[in-house]
Amino acid sequence: MTTAEDVAGNPYISDPRTEFESVEDVDAETAREQAAQLREAIRYHDYRYYVQNDPVIGDRAYDALFTRLQSLESVFDLDTDGSPTQRVGGEPLDELPDVEHVARMGSIDQGGDEADVREFDERVRDGLDTDEVQYFCEPKFDGLSVEVVYEGGVYQRAATRGDGEVGEDVTENVRTIAAVPQRLRGDCPEYLAVRGEVYIPRDAFTAFNRERVERGEDPFANPRNAAAGTLRQLDPSVTAERPLSVFFFGVLDASVDFESHSEMHERFPEWGLRVCDRTGVVGDIDAAIDYRDAQLDARDDLDYEIDGVVIKVDDIAACDELGSTSRAPRWAFAYKFPARKEETTVRDIVVQVGRTGRLTPVALMDPVEVGGVTVSRASLHNPSLVADLGVDVGDRVRIKRAGDVIPDVVEVLDDDGDGHFEFPETCPACDSPVERDGPMAFCTGGLTCPAQRERSVEHYASRDALDIEGLGEKAVQQLLDAGLVSDPADLYELTVEDLTDLEGWGETSATNLVDKMDAAREPPLADFLVALGIPEVGSVTARNLAREFGTFEAILEAADEGDTDAFEAVPDVGPTVARSIVEFFEGAGNRAVIDRLLDHVDPQAAEETGGDALDGQTFVFTGTLDGYTRSDAQELVERNGGSATTSVSGNTDYLVLGDNPGQRKQDDAAEHDVATLSEAEFEELLAETSVL
Known part of the structure; x- marks a missing residue:
């Protein structure tokens, strides 16, 4: 094992030479x-x-x-x-096998009231028949607990806590954590199984979430979720790229004995095991409570998340005497902090580029509980709101959840930042000029912007567009990361061999996706228009455009001529939408991608109107239909004079229920007294009106 004396003559210790011969x-x-x-x-x-x-x-x-x-x-x-x-990561695994712990990794009793802590102290003193008890106090880390085993000073394996008896084998993933030594130092035990807490430092978590947001991905809600998800990766190289660290705090089994928890804490660094420097030994429960209050005051200044403190009887022999219940030791108690509620600190502000090029400022914050949900990200919506709030990195802010879903920054409480966040004049993803439209801002790069292009791939395959099964968000991101796809046209050039080289893809799934892409070479015109992701053009507008123009060539011709009047003549298309359509097709980057798509795709002309048998009737569809895609059903209704909308209102005549229908639409139908039809009843209605 390496000691200070051993490295005295090593040329790579102090001011090492880093220019090496070949x-x-x-x-x-x-x-x-x-x-x-x-x-x-x-x-x-x-x-x-x-x-x-x-x-x-x-x-x-x-x-x-x-x-x-x-x-x-x-x-x-x-x-x-x-x-x-x-530490750089080994071969990907098919699954994480289970492993039995060398000793039970139990949970501990916990509470957030001072009375709970004093009751714990009373039980300890009664159990030991003494009024004098020393406690070892340490922060309660908000991470993921692991068992790490060393034999002969060499790292052997690691496992998650699991159910306390059996955990998941994460040996290769934990090996990648730089703070976990591969060999122990000094006069270490021949055998040592230690308990540690894997976590992501707060600054690293903010930077990691910033990268995710800038890529258009959802950020992790809090560092603990990020650490847990990272540690359970099947590909250790992914774990190696993420900023995990660890604190060690307990011995599960060892070939040496310890007299106290404080001794463990002192010995660990001698062997190269990282410990937290905010621990302490106190003489009574009053001092332990004071320790907890001091950590609560320091909580926001730490570079790691803690949600309380752990108070342990320091003497190991006394711990053995107290023993454990069926679920927890009698010698330890977690004194929890109150949850952060609604008020938090902004750690970073990033600008996210959406599929349509809209730029949305996003505040990355210390995790905070809002309406029973922990959040670490809140929308600042647009440059005007940022200016109105005067928000900046470092400010203390109040958060609320808009409609109980999306968190918003609503107020700056303490202006502790260095100024006010300045909205960028160029796109953070492609450096194209930013264009303002009222309170909002847009990247002018179109599909030349990598952020928009990547989102366009995901949208192209989505359920609302071409509905290509097997190309969900995770699969698309995998293709993007592998460099196999950069825009929607690349999806048609994928081969089975390309896909089977990727983790999680077998011959069957790869063949199925290639076949589905082949089947999507002649999409209905309306679906293709939706898939292109034209700003302001949803499914209803796309179907109206398809019916009015008939072919994609006719739409391109009108756009090339800048004929906004032709688009405004389409139902549901006003001046703003017409201008958006023309500008989309005028973008050089957009046209380049469309031209590539047309090498693979032949959008099918819209069918002729079938009549007015459903004139004046409005339908909404929910769930999966057996005989139609939802798009086909909507188009059938509209070809025969009816309207197909996506939400139920007082103007809706029928809600058609497929398999697994949405409850919200059913509730809305009941509220507005809207008739509901099964798919069979829908077809009966079509037959009665001579549509079928």
Whole structure:
């Protein structure tokens, strides 16, 4: 194990030389010696950085040493067992197997009232028959608990807590966490199973969420969810890319004995295990309560989330005497903090680019409970609202959930930021000029903007557009990340071989998707118009455009001529929508993507109107129909003079129920006294009116 004396002569410890001779010019013996020194040095630097918080070299120098070690191990096929390079992630797994813990990982009793804590203290003193009890106090981390096992000082395996008896084997994922040593230091135990809490530092979480929002992805609600999702990734290389860290705080089993929890806390750093520096030993429960109050006051200044403190009897022999109930030890208690409610601090403001190019400022905040839901992201809607609120990074704000769904920033409480957030003049995704339209802002890049282009792929395959099964949000993002798709036209060029190279895709699923893309080469004109994602053009407007123009070529011709009058002549199309249609087709980037699409797709001309048998009748469809797609049913109604809308109102005549219908639409139908029809009853109505 590496000690301070061992590294004294290592050339890669202090002010290391990072310019190396070519690996090809190094002989095998020199490579082995250099690799051993580099491993030793990197472990030492990890210890100084993660455990002592006192690094002796900069990040660039560290990265250079790490890269050199990777090169030596790769070129000379060196044994990498226990090497720091194993943190970069191994082969993807098919599933996370279960593993039995070496000792039960129990939960602990908890409460948020001082009376609960005093009752705990009274039970402890009664159980030990003494009035003098020392407590070890530590923050209660809001992360994911893990078991980590070392044998002979070498990392062996890790598992999630699970049900306390059995957890998920996350050995390869935990191996990627830089704060988890691959080898212990000093005079460590021959066998050691420790309990730790994996978490994402607050600053890293904000940066991580910023990247997700800028990519158009939903951010994680809080660091704990992010840590839990990351640790359970089947691909360790994904885990390696995310900013996980860890605090160790307990021993599950060991080949040595400990007299107290405070001794564990002192010994862990000697072995290279990272601990929190905000612990303390106190002489009575009053001091423990004072400790808790001090952590509550410091909570917002910490770079990790805590939701309370843990108070433990310090003496291990006393803990053994107290024992445990069937679910929790009698010697520990979690004194919880009150939930953050409605007020929080803005940690960052990012601008998200939507599918239509609309730019929406988003506040990334410390997680806060609003209406029983924890949120860490709130919309600032548009540049005008940002200016009106005068909000900036660092400000204390009040949050509410609009309609009990979307959280909004409604008020700045403490203006602690350095100024007011300045809305960008260019798109953060493509650097195109930003155009203002009233209170809103739009990127002018169109489908040349990568953010809009990526969202357009997802929209193209969505249920409201071409409804391509197997191309949900997750699958589309996977294709984008793999570089197989950059715009909707690329979907038609996918091969079975392309897909089976990706995680989670087998021959059957790949073949099914390629077949579905082939089946989507002749889409109905209305569906194709929706799939293009023209701003202001939804399914109803698309069907009206298809009926009025008949063919896609006719729509293109009117757009090329800038004939807004022709579009305004279409029902449900006013001046704003007409101008939006023309501007969409005028965009050079949009036309380039459309031209590529037309190499693969032949939008089918709209069918002729069938008559006015359903004139004046309005239908809404919900659920899955057996004999029609929802788009086909709506088009059938409209071809015969009726109207098909997406929401139930007092003007609706019939709500048609397919399989798994939406409850909200049924409730609205009952409220407005709207008749409901099964699919069979809908077809009977069509037969009675000679539509069928």
